[in-house]
Amino acid sequence: MKHALRRLRTVAVALSAGTLGLSLLSVPAAEAYSVQPLAPHSERAPESEQFSAEGVTTVGELRTINGSLSYAQDGGTQIIRHPGASYVKVHFSSLRLAHGDYVTVSSPDGRESYRYDRYLNRATGADYTTDGQPGFWAMSVEGDTAVVTLRSTRASRSSAATIDRFWRGYDRAEIAQHNFTTQSVCSTDARRDVVCYQTSHPNEYARGRAVARLLISGGGLCTTWRVGNTNRMLTNKHCFSTQSAVSGSEMQFNYQCATCGGSNPGAGTKVSGATLYKVSSGGSNQLDYTLYSVNNFANIQTYGTLYLATTATTTGTRMYVPGHGDGSPKRLSIYEDTQNGANCTVRNANYNTWNISYSCDTSGGNSGSPVLNASHRVIALHHLGGCPSNQGAKAHLIYNEIASLIDNG
Known part of the structure; x- marks a missing residue:
């Protein structure tokens, strides 16, 4: 990560009912x-x-x-x-x-x-x-x-x-001006605020609560989520991969709109990164994961957790993706193109050694999102966009590498 904050000139700001200085x-x-x-x-x-x-x-x-x-x-x-x-x-x-x-x-x-x-x-x-x-x-x-x-x-x-x-x-x-984005919304963007599905898809809505917005070192954005029964979180390696970046980042739970199609998200619950446990080997086109913990873990336990699939998924499996694409309040990608149309499914369960592929809608900021099946197990870790083959790292391969570090239920 090319992000090194050098020591900048400091300015003493005394906090009081004192005098006005410059435009402070x-x-x-x-x-x-x-x-x-x-x-x-x-x-x-x-x-x-x-x-x-x-x-x-x-x-x-x-x-x-x-x-x-x-x-x-x-x-x-x-x-x-x-x-x-x-x-x-x-x-x-x-x-x-x-x-x-x-x-x-x-x-x-x-x-x-x-x-x-x-x-x-x-x-x-x-x-x-x-x-x-x-x-x-x-x-x-x-x-x-x-x-x-x-x-x-x-x-x-x-x-x-x-x-x-x-x-x-x-x-x-x-955000649009400062970021180059690969086309990851395939045809019509069918994502909706998570609250839109609270009644029609209560299980998908509930599982999405374990997913958080990840503010990286003050200026970057990915998605992250709780994994297993202990204090463990997963995101992409390309989002962050060092202890200093973990310590410099915030995980924002419950950042989602209160009404369907609204613009009224609350601040939710924010915690900071604590300990870096494991980072995948290889490049961002491989397993691309970072496992870490947070401070003040008790503050986020009420949002639930997710569990990794321990066996490979299959082509045609129904799937969905909760996440914070574009830094937006949390949205769910359940349908391919239109509401109540075709469900998102795995297009290729063996796209390559490390990844599955799908055309379920994502965008920049969805990096690190969980890809879940109809049994609400995580089958992939989303990390690459490019219609019609958005890609997620195979969760069972990630599980094989971190099994000793998590309680997967």
């Missing part, structure tokens, strides 16, 4: 959500710092903040906004907090909020990601605005925190 806005906490936020003075980081990985959908850009504030009292709020962004992910290069002090990174409506103190203990505070450099990344906040608030009992003018960078998510048009 500081307002009292009580007024934080009624004041129109200003866009922070920020610059796009150099191209060498932007996310870039072959076969992975780029969904955001890294920006640096240039400005500083000092704080004088508790209750200060710093607004970080990039108009039109789909998410904001803030980096603290340092926290200088006394015992009992903390900062929160929240959405403007407060529905999504992450709390951090000097100890950065995931058991007592919020989750976070790291990139091997000083400091940490707060969990991403949906939308174009992150509200960063300091809570302190100290009366001091010293700096409490340093914010030097943030990722901002692209909108739909920008």
Whole structure:
């Protein structure tokens, strides 16, 4: 993965009800959500710092903040906004907090909020990601605005925190602009929001709950999912394959629309990557898997899990694919072309040594999606697009390599 975040120039951002610096806005906490936020003075980081990985959908850009504030009292709020962004992910290069002090990174409506103190203990505070450099990344906040608030009992003018960078998510048009996509929607796109099938296909809907959106190192996008009864996750090797990338990534469960055809997904549940266990050998046209675990596993257990098929599938087997193509809220691909038409089926169960093929609709961002049969076992790990032969790595071959590392039920 060509993604190495170099040390960038840092800017001290003191969080408070203090003075206004450049176009960064500081307002009292009580007024934080009624004041129109200003866009922070920020610059796009150099191209060498932007996310870039072959076969992975780029969904955001890294920006640096240039400005500083000092704080004088508790209750200060710093607004970080990039108009039109789909998410904001803030980096603290340092926290200088006394015992009992903390900062929160929240959405403007407060529905999504992450709390951090000097100890950065995931058991007592919020989750976070790291990139091997000083400091940490707060969990991403949906939308174009992150509200960063300091809570302190100290009366001091010293700096409490340093914010030097943030990722901002692209909108739909920008995602299309920044990504080359192989034609993987075969004929008419028959994918629908998962909630559309809650009544007609309750089992497919339920199994899809174990599937999450994977935000890679702040700027890349794939799909990932729980496998087996323990804390294990699968995605593609070409999505990430190193411990540093696992530690720098978020897994977002329950990111799906509340109504069929709506545009109303909630933030869901976000956890960070923990431990890299195994990566497949060979290239991205072979088994192409990464097995890893997450932090705060208890937070995602209610979403269920999936199990690998341990024997080869057959041509003509009915199948379906849940996933986050294009970074969209979770969709299900059940039909080939039209609703209630022909079901998706395996076109060739032995396309080559490692893969099966199908023409069920996928797109960039579906990399890492599970391909399930009518018995709701995973028969393949989707990783290659190209109609009419989209491809998934054979799940029984993956099972043979990771059986000792998972509890497959």
